[in-house]
Amino acid sequence: MAGSITGELIRVSNQNQGRPSIAKLVLTCVADANAATFPATVLNDLQTAHRIEGLQLYSIKTIPGDTAPTADSDITITDEYGVDLLGGKGTNLISDTAKKWALFGPQNYTASALITGDVTINIANNSVKSAEITVVIELLGV
Numbered sequence: 231m232a233g234s235i236t237g238e239l240i241r242v243s244n245q246n247q248g249r250p251s252i253a254k255l256v257l258t259c260v261a262d263a264n265a266a267t268f269p270a271t272v273l274n275d276l277q278t279a280h281r282i283e284g285l286q287l288y289s290i291k292t293i294p295g296d297t298a299p300t301a302d303s304d305i306t307i308t309d310e311y312g313v314d315l316l317g318g319k320g321t322n323l324i325s326d327t328a329k330k331w332a333l334f335g336p337q338n339y340t341a342s343a344l345i346t347g348d349v350t351i352n353i354a355n356n357s358v359k360s361a362e363i364t365v366v367i368e369l370l371g372v
Contacts, residue, residue, distance in 0.1 A: 233262035235271040235351060239280050253369045255282070259353060261299070261361040268353035273307075273367070274345075286342035286370040287315055287334040287349070290323070295362025298326040303356045305365070307334070310347035324353065324363060342370055 237257040255276075261268050274282055292305065303324035306314045314320070317336030324330070335341040351365065 233260055233265075233268045235259045235269060235276075237273065237276040239276075239282070241280075251371060252288075253280075253285070255367040255369060257351065257365040257367070259351075259363040259365055261353075261356055261359060263360045266357050266359045266361065268356065268363075270350050270352045272348045272350050274348050282349075282369065283345050283347070284371065285345050287345065288342050288368045288370050289331060289333050290316065290320070290368070291329065291331045291366040292324045293329045293364040293366070294324070294326055295364065297358065297360050297362045299324050299353075299361035299363050300356045300358050301326040303363075304354045306352045306354075307367070308350050308352065309343070309345075310349075315343040315349065324356070326358075345369075 235257055237255050240254050240256060242252045259268055302322040305320035305323050307316055308314055315334050319332040323332055334343050
């Protein structure tokens, strides 16, 4: 079986005025059964009913599945220019046992990166065949 990344955009109701609207993009990631790789996937293409352009990337969570990935696997979210919007914080972000969380933006700085074009998720350094990871990307400005 080839690896896959599928996702669903879930809007989170926020009744408090003056607070930004939020959503979460919940991704189900399964590594290839032979090569143990995950396909680079354009997140914009996963959502046809609700576009993510114009939203801001706030944070990312990684949750290992029943078939755990290799400890200290890496994740990047790159924009249309190849810039890592996690600013390197995705290095070793994927664990084989722990749930992890990081803010978008370069080291020692947090900033909500604005989505102005295609953004791509890349998962690297996994060697477990059919590994499963849930990735939750939290977005502002829905």
